[in-house]
Amino acid sequence: MHIQSFFREPPPAQDLNVHNIFFGRADQAQWPEYTIHIDLETDKKRSFKELTERIKDTLAAFHSPLKNGGMEFGTEGSEEMIGIMSENSSDYMVLVHALLANTTPFALISSYSTRFELLHAFRLSKLTRLFVQPKHLHHALSVSREIGLSPTNIYIIGGRVKGHQSLSGMIERARRANIPRVPANPAKQTTLGYLVFSSGTSGLPKAVMITHGNILYSMYQGMVVGEEAAKVISRPNDVPVSLAFLPMHHSYGLHAYCFRSLLAPATFVLMAKWNIDAALKAIPKYRITNISMIPSVVVQLVNHPRISTVDLSSLRQVNSGAAYLPPQIADKMKGLAPKDTIVSEGYxxxxxxxxxxTQVLPGMLDGRGKLVPGSTGVLLPGMEARIVLEDGSEAQYNEVGELWLKSANISPGYWNNETANKSTFVDGWLKTGDRFSMNEEGFFFFADRAKDTLKVSGAQVSPVEIENVLLAHPEKLITDVTVAGVSGGRTSDEKVPRAWIILSAAGKKKGTPAVVKALDEWQKENLSKYKWTRGGIEVVKEIPKSPTGKTLRRVLVDKFEQKLKTKSKL
Known part of the structure; x- marks a missing residue:
């Protein structure tokens, strides 16, 4: 099955520095003066004009020679890779855009990294310089010594530390010295913009290369979808207000807050990192209209004991992405938000x-658009897809196979990883490793990760299917669940499904033994025998997830297998 997007084609990607699309567009001259950023912790505001001026001065500082008081980043012939290791802040966006304008590639480093993860990220990206928050400086310095990164090339973002230059200091020096401002450097479609690390749910993260052409085409896709949506919904004239807590070191947060935030005036209340109690206070205080979330946050929100007392009346749009959102959780979110709130998800x-x-609203695409329960939507503009079976043949409608994608927004590959490139990027297609089906109308349905699918008695078993059945128990006994394969099959290499669950208030009241019994009976009523959780059902306090909301099944499996080994030795 080979399908192309229903949307009109976006403009083709060009040899252009993407900075020139983000800033200086003709439509931006008509924008009102507005606040783009509010720091949740300090309540400090920054206007769009102030942000723009700060980016211009940062670019001037980076571009200018050392003798003139500049930093001389990215001079001809140099091979720079700038690391950014910080929680969310307004200056994170400043730094990102100055580096793009200067055509100096950067690596998005998670500030939550363990020492082992940080060493891997530093080594893989081959950092030449690093911007880091003061609170993470000691951590970064200890690792930088192992890769030979000089302390003089480690700078501060979001404060000042004696002995290290800071982003704020660079901007102030540029202004004092009247360093002339410069236009963005020329760039080609293939010019490397940044590296972003894959989630690493199985093995070490890989560094994904994203080019100026990739970013540019992605923005064009967003513009086409926005124009199509505007045909069926009327947007208020006021500036929307978003709660911005997704980490900017991840693709979802980076694009939501640093890139797509520049398509139209919008205010972003910046949270350094996720805190549900702070978020519940911020929504009514700032009259939040838009929230982009990940499934693990949606789960926290809908199950919070105080959620029914929080004023959510300002919400207009709630979106979930980065991982699979079970339909039962999506329905709970819809029930909490105002009736006309758009609750959607994408992939x-x-x-x-x-x-x-992306999901499409009723009436979009000349009437073809509609919200289909359980669907992750239709292809973005300019995209092609195939659904491929294990034997390499094309799947038919409603048949599950691996999703392959092709488009100008597809990465050219992984940084310094030819082995992964050969297995993931094939003849212009991206093999996603995710299993989907598609119906006759072109709507896609997530099944599971290919590597998470189990083979039981020769038949494929989807952990997601089992999870959805357990979540659908009429007594609402659990708030979250994950299923994975563990030892216990008929052969030494066959795995059987095991479920880890988090009890709801109703579940806690009923008690662990009764809940396990009820769920076991429920699954046996609703699933074929080979899909039953023969590996057991275990109550846990927490299901481990990555910062982007992907369930780390391997953590639970490893812990279970270790217990199994210990028991067998006794």
């Missing part, structure tokens, strides 16, 4: 810059 991955599938 994407860093390898396709940001997104590949």
């Amino acid at each position: 994407g991955m860093s390898e396709c810059t940001i997104a590949a599938l």
Whole structure:
């Protein structure tokens, strides 16, 4: 099955520095003066004009020679890679755009990294310089010594530390010295913009290369979808207000807050990192209209004991991405939001810059658009897809296979990883590793990750299917669940399904033994025998997830297998 997007084609990607699309567009001259950023912790505001001026001065500082008080980043012949290791802030966006304008590639480093993860990221990206928050400086310095990164090339973002230059200091020096401002450097479609690390749910993360052409085409896709949506919904004239807590070091947060935020005036209340209690206070305080979330956050929100007392009346749009959102959780979110709030989800991955599938509102696409329960939507503009079976043949309608994607927003590959490139990027197609089906109308449905699918008695078993059945128990006994394969099959290499669950208030009241019994009976009523959780059902306090909301099944499996080994030795 080979399908192309229903949307009109976006403009083709060009040899252009993407900075020139983000800033200086003709439509921006008509924008009102507005606040683009509010720091949740300090309540400090920054206007769009102030942000723009700060980016211009940062670019001037980076571009200018050392003798003139500049930093001389990215001079001809140099091979720079700038690391950014910080929680969310307004200056994170400043730094990102100054580096893009200067055609100096950067690596998005998670500030939550362990020492082992940080060493891997530093080594893989081959950092030449690093911007880091003061609170993470000691951590970064200890790792930088192992890769030979000089302390003089480690700078501060979001404060000042003696002995290190800071982003704020560079801007102030540029202003004092009247360093002349410069236009963005020329760039080609193939010019490397940044590296973003894959989630690493199985093995070490890979560094995904994203080019200026990738970013540019992704923005064009967003513009086409926005124009199509505007045909069926009327947007208020006021500036929307978004709660911005997704980490900017991840594709979802980077694009939502640093890139797509520049398509139209919008205010972003910046949270350094996720805190549900702070978020519940911020929504009514700032009259939040838009929230982009990940499934693990949606789960926290809908199950929070105080959620029924929080004023959510300002919400207009709620979106979920980065991982699969179970329909039962989506329905709970819809029930909490005002009746006319748009609650939607999409599908994407860093390898396709940001997104590949989006839900469409009723009436869009000349009447073809509609919200289909359980669907992740249709292809974004300019995208092609195939659904491929294990034997390499094309799937038919409603048949599950691996999703392959092709478009100008697809990454050219992984940084310094030819082995992964050969297995993931094939003849212009991105093999996503995710299993989907598509119906006759062109709507896609997520099944599971290919590597998470189990073979039980020779038949394929989807963990997601089992999870959805357990979540659908009429007594609402659990708030979250994950299923994975563990030892216990008929052969030494066959795995059987095991479920890890988090009890709801109703579940806690009923008690663990009764809940396990009830769920076991429920699954046996609703699933074929080979799909039953023969590996057991275990109550846990927490299901481990990555910062982007992907369930780390391997953590639970490893812990279970270790216990199994210990028991067998006794």
